[in-house]
Amino acid sequence: MxxxxxxxxxxxxxxxxxxxxxxxxxxxxxxxxxxxxxxxxxxxxxxxxxxxxxxxxxxxxxxxxxxxxxxxxxxxxxxxxxxxxxxxxxxxxxxxxxxxxxxxxxxxxxxxxxxYTEDDVRKIQLMQAKAATGYRDVYSWLKEKIITEEPFKIGIVIGKTGIIDNDIKHQLRESIGFYDLSFHRVNLSSEEEILTILDRLSNENYGLVAVSRGGGENLDIFNRFTIAEKAVSLQSLFVTAIGHKDDVTLLQRVADKSFITPSELGQFLNDVYNETVAELENSKARLIESVKLQLTAGYQKQIDNLNEKLKANEELRLKTAKDLELVYKEKMELLNGQLAGEQKLQAERVGILNDQINSYKKQIAQIEGKASVNWTIVVIAVIVGLIIGYLLKGH
CATH class of the missing domain: 2.40.50.140 (Nucleic acid-binding proteins)
Known part of the structure; x- marks a missing residue:
């Protein structure tokens, strides 16, 4: 087994x-x-x-x-x-x-x-493919470009006789100076022209491509599979601003973001710009306040360190001055002692000399009293006097 x-x-x-x-x-x-x-x-x-x-x-x-x-x-x-x-x-x-x-x-x-027709099935498959790859975040993309100040172009495809470019510009308001915006007029009833302009804008590295049309009917062109497929394949972000609230076309379904009207597209661009600038200003203010606090704390620490150094230097100075004063006093006492000794010695010498002078005077007087003068003794006395004078002068 x-x-x-x-x-x-x-x-x-x-x-x-x-x-x-x-x-x-x-x-x-x-x-x-x-x-x-x-x-x-x-x-x-x-x-x-x-x-x-x-x-x-x-x-x-x-x-x-x-x-x-x-x-x-x-x-x-x-x-x-x-x-x-x-x-x-x-x-x-x-x-x-x-x-x-x-x-x-x-x-x-x-x-x-x-x-479902064959075309319907293809459209469903296209929307499934778009959902699988993901709808790109237009708001975040624009915000990042504004923050980093990285240049980018926006190309808006409009009808040949359309006036919606004025509606978009009007809604942009003060942000119009920031966006590098260009309008491209084509026949929005021509599938070939739409495909051509989408290809051209993509090849010219437009960061954002939009298809915009005012109100009205005849939206069948925006349900064409080929146009929607081209929009999905674009490297550029793709948005629509087709003025029809009730009928949502295939092109709108596969767009990264869709707007009901062209004016709404302009308003969106303006809002993104203003909100991002406001956030930047608030961020800068917070950053400045943070840096200010950091600098203040740093300066205060430096001031405290300097005060401590000054205090230490002052203590050292006082100690040094006291030490110098003590040394000076000791030296002065030593010099005074030496001077007193010298003065005492000098007084003793003067006293000895005075005694010698008095002795010489007596001897001279005795000599003078004699009848005959001994000149040799006189000469010796003069010499001794000169020596004593010299000694007194030297001290």
Whole structure:
């Protein structure tokens, strides 16, 4: 038993496909069923007595292959809603590793006009594709351009004889000086002219392209699939300003933004500009206030630091002055002491000299009292006097 469980079974791709094909069991494959859809003819080649055509949903892009006998096929009309009876079969496609569900038609029940035409289906698919890629935010895009002051061009397509350019300009008011706006006149009843101008504006790198028309009827041109498809493929942002409130055309549905009237488009551009400028002013005011507070705090800190330095310098100065005064006082005391010593020494010397002078005077007096003068002693006395005078003068 264990060896049987652990044994590895090797299949080929075809074997796997047949294994799953045989294992599929649906009650509807065992009886006749009724199928309704839009009939689309295939290539017109017959295989094994059948034509391989297609049934597609009326409201989606889901489809199934049907095998139609020649007699029934002759009665079927392409692109009409058809109801048939048949039985479900499966077909293995080895090249893609898939199992295809098919219906073999046995009889025609009925056929009616389609609920949706082929053009309607294409329009629905186009709107689905636009929804999948996303509607671009025109307001945010304009706002960013205004804030960054990045230049951009707006091209507005209008009728050859239209006067709506004045309506748009009037609503722009003071913001008209900011926008690089240009109007391009074409025949709005001509599909070819509209496609041409859209191509040209896109190639000339217009940031925003608008199609604008005043009120009135005859809006069929804006329901053309080719024009809407061209608008979806534009690199430029695309808006419409078609003056009709009740009838929303295909072109309006696929536009990034649509306006009911041309004046509303002008008002929108003016509002975006004014709101963005106001926000910028408020942001600048807040920024200036923030910078002011930061600078004030920075300056106050610098002032506090300088005050602390001045206080420290003043303390150092006072301490230095006190130290200098103490040193000066000590030096003065030392000098006064030295001077007193010198004066005392000088007084002692003077006293000694005075004693010597008095002694010499006595000796001279004694000599003078003698009858005969000893000139040698006189000369010596004079010399001694000169020496004493010199010494006194030097000190």
């Amino acid at each position: 264990e060896s049987e469980k652990s044994a590895t079974v090797t299949y080929s791709p075809a074997a796997v496909l047949n294994l799953f094909n045989n294992s599929l069991s649906v009650n509807e494959t065992k009886r006749i069923v009724q199928l309704k859809g839009i009939y689309i003819q295939g290539k017109g080649m017959q295989y094994s007595g059948y034509f391989y055509d297609i049934f597609r949903d009326e409201s989606t892009d889901a489809a199934i292959t049907i095998l139609v006998p020649p007699l029934i096929r002759n009665e079927l009309q392409p692109n009409k809603t058809v109801t048939v009876n048949g039985f479900i079969t499966r077909r293995i496609i080895n090249s893609s590793g898939s199992i295809q569900i098919q219906l073999t038609v046995t009889d025609l029940v009925g056929q009616t006009q389609n609920k």
